[in-house]
Amino acid sequence: MAPELSRPAERLKRRAEFLRVASKGRRASVYGMVVQALAHDDPGPVRIGFTVTKKVGNAVIRNRTKRRLREAARLLLRDAPVHGVDLVLIGRDATRSRPFALLMDDLRRALNKAGVS
16 A cells, blocks of 8 residues: 655745734744744644745845745655644745755754744
């Protein structure tokens, strides 16, 4: 029997969702990123959003930063699924140049600091 594939995380897309997580959730800063987490009553899969400010660079650099965050989150949440929480990952200037293994460690540490694990 083939192993069951987990559903991909749902995305936070609307500004109001990002603001709700930012205002009511827990925040954890690490070198490569900032993670905001807000638990909710729904035991469904994690909902996740990604953002990078214009301070980081132009659109090409911001998109590359978000792609790195998305891949790190995909790999980490595939191995250790999280339920009942909304996450916002905020990219920093260091995110794009950080070695990927260290970026994964940063995400693990930030999730632990935010109480998500």
